Amino acid sequence: MPVFYDVEVTSRLMLGTAQYPSPKVLAEAFWRSGAGVATVSVRREAGGERAGTAFWDLVRDLGARVLPNTAGCHSVREAVTTAHMARELFDTPWIKLEVIGHADTLQPDPFGLVEAARILCEDGFQVFPYTTEDVVLADRLLSVGCRVLMPWGAPIGTGLGLVNRYGLRTLRAQFPDVPLVIDAGLGRPSQAAEATEMGFDAVLLNTAVAKAGDPAAMAEGFAKAVEAGRLAYEADPMEPRDMAAPSTPVVGRAFLA
Numbered sequence: 579m580p581v582f583y584d585v586e587v588t589s590r591l592m593l594g595t596a597q598y599p600s601p602k603v604l605a606e607a608f609w610r611s612g613a614g615v616a617t618v619s620v621r622r623e624a625g626g627e628r629a630g631t632a633f634w635d636l637v638r639d640l641g642a643r644v645l646p647n648t649a650g651c652h653s654v655r656e657a658v659t660t661a662h663m664a665r666e667l668f669d670t671p672w673i674k675l676e677v678i679g680h681a682d683t684l685q686p687d688p689f690g691l692v693e694a695a696r697i698l699c700e701d702g703f704q705v706f707p708y709t710t711e712d713v714v715l716a717d718r719l720l721s722v723g724c725r726v727l728m729p730w731g732a733p734i735g736t737g738l739g740l741v742n743r744y745g746l747r748t749l750r751a752q753f754p755d756v757p758l759v760i761d762a763g764l765g766r767p768s769q770a771a772e773a774t775e776m777g778f779d780a781v782l783l784n785t786a787v788a789k790a791g792d793p794a795a796m797a798e799g800f801a802k803a804v805e806a807g808r809l810a811y812e813a814d815p816m817e818p819r820d821m822a823a824p825s826t827p828v829v830g831r832a833f834l835a
């Protein structure tokens with residue numbers, strides 16, 4: 579299983595905790611999938627109606643490691659402040675760092691992301707930056723102290739899957755020893771299987787499970803898919819070829835031409 583900042587997680591599936599029809603359904607999705615990490619939006623939850631309620635206890639009881647995130651932050655200052663709140667609330671150095679730079683696509687702000695990551699790494703945080711597939715940006719994030727990267731599959735909430743396969747393959751090839759987690763934009767288990775089959779270590783998703791007709795079943799589907807993809811990756815898949823090649827032997831045929 580993947581190791582993030584010296585911690586081995588129990589599953590290649592990481593789930594968000596927002597948008598479920600009820601807390602019960604959220605808990606079922608975790609139990610049924612065995613998701614190893616639960617990410618929680620500190621800013622939304624701490625400021626919203628669920629603040630100070632049983633929601634925090636529910637998250638702690640999911641049996642998954644908590645990865646607080648800075649979702650909804652659009653500036654370095656906001657993200658750094660939110661990370662500090664998260665560390666206090668959850669007593670963890672882990673932080674999923676989101677610094678959003680574009681309202682329509684929710685694309686990360688690459689400049690703000692590197693700056694916030696630098697500040698937080700210097701302050702002892704273990705940062706999981708939500709980034710694009712850009713290799714230069716990845717290099718900068720690693721140089722300021724990040725030891726895990728979370729490239730997007732597609733914009734958050736779209737369910738489009740792996741939009742830039744070339745870019746993601748390049749990122750994987752350039753950083754073979756860095757744990758890479760596809761974060762956001764997955765809509766179907768087949769897309770998650772494709773990600774782990776390409777060699778990505780894990781996937782993080784929320785909308786596709788929370789908004790499914792049966793979230794717990796969908797979560798289980800994703801859990802099975804990421805394992806299937808990983809098995810295929812480790813099994814060294816065949817290379818595709820243009821020309822047909824018979825897969826059944828020709829000796830012993832009933833009729834010979």
Ligand SMILES: CC(=O)[C@@H](O)[C@H](O)COP(=O)(O)O
Pocket residue numbers: 593594595596617647649674733734735736737761762763764782783784785786
């Ligand atoms: C939960 C979380 O951290 C989101 O910001 C994340 O990126 C999930 O994206 P999807 O909802 O597209 O799966």
